[in-house]
Amino acid sequence: MRKGEWACAFSGQGWKSGSERKRHFPKNSVGQIVRFDKLKNRATVFIVGLKEEWDIPIEDLRFIDVTETGDKYPSKICNSCHRLLPVESFAPNQNNLHGPVRRPACKRCRTDIDKRAPKSSQAKRMEKARPKKGSLFECPICNRISIAGVTAKVVADHDHHTGNIRDFICDSCNTGLGRFKNGKNYLHNAIRYLEERDELE
Ligand SMILES: [Zn+2]
Ligand SMILES: [Zn+2]
Numbered sequence: 001m002r003k004g005e006w007a008c009a010f011s012g013q014g015w016k017s018g019s020e021r022k023r024h025f026p027k028n029s030v031g032q033i034v035r036f037d038k039l040k041n042r043a044t045v046f047i048v049g050l051k052e053e054w055d056i057p058i059e060d061l062r063f064i065d066v067t068e069t070g071d072k073y074p075s076k077i078c079n080s081c082h083r084l085l086p087v088e089s090f091a092p093n094q095n096n097l098h099g100p101v102r103r104p105a106c107k108r109c110r111t112d113i114d115k116r117a118p119k120s121s122q123a124k125r126m127e128k129a130r131p132k133k134g135s136l137f138e139c140p141i142c143n144r145i146s147i148a149g150v151t152a153k154v155v156a157d158h159d160h161h162t163g164n165i166r167d168f169i170c171d172s173c174n175t176g177l178g179r180f181k182n183g184k185n186y187l188h189n190a191i192r193y194l195e196e197r198d199e200l201e
Contacts, residue, residue: 005033007045007061008084014056017044025050028083030066049082071101078106126165130156139170141177146170 012027031045034053042055069084070076076087083106090102091110103110131137133149146152153171158164169177180186 003033003035006064006066007031007033007043008064009045009047009054009056009060010062011057011060013060014042014045014054017053017055025054026081026083028085030064030077030082030084031056047082049078049080076102078109079104080109081106126156129168130154131168137168137170139173140167141169141173144170 007030009025009029009031010027012025012029013022014025015022016025025047026049029047029049031047031054034044034046036043036058037055040055041058043058043061044053045056045061046053064084066077071087071090074087075084076090077084078090085106087102089106089108090104091107093100093103131148131154135148136145137148137152137154138145139152144152146154148154154168155171155174156165157167157169157174157177159166177187180190
């Protein structure tokens with residue numbers, strides 16, 4: 001047991017740093033050891049899914065090799081809640097033939113994501129405006145011209161907070177936007193990052 005090692009806090013109980021009261025957090029949360037308190041037989045663990053440090057009894061921790069988790073192993077860490085769960089807790093990935101076998105977020109997190117995007121009347125109206133298969137389509141982001149559903153996949157770009165469709169964009173741009181997480185300002189961060197690094201040259 002060393003600082004920097006990874007552990008699975010299977011009981012989901014401990015003391016949030018600075019707090020006196022024992023409380024619950026999601027069971028099987030994955031965290032990194034910050035320090036040990038041998039006297040109290042506790043470890044301070046940075047719980048990734050909560051972005052918080054918790055003091056956890058050492059007997060409630062199972063030390064894990066995070067590199068031996070994932071689709072090829074019996075258990076996998078959810079990229080959203082960061083709990084270590086059996087691979088069956090992740091839905092098979094149907095979108096990507098050559099990508100990962102299962103979705104990166106667990107079924108429970110997926111449900112939460114879907115709940116945030118209810119179909120509004122605006123969404124239904126927009127759905128009717130979807131470019132028809134075989135029609136000429138210009139992506140408003142990359143400006144590439146294609147034949148919808150033939151030479152490019154056209155997808156609805158959702159505002160993940162309201163569930164409304166913003167517009168239809170090409171699949172490639174949708175994947176790009178997805179990497180920067182809708183609604184958060186990661187795109188601004190990326191632009192700033194590129195600008196700052198360019199200035200260093
Ligand atoms: Zn999850
Ligand atoms: Zn595009």
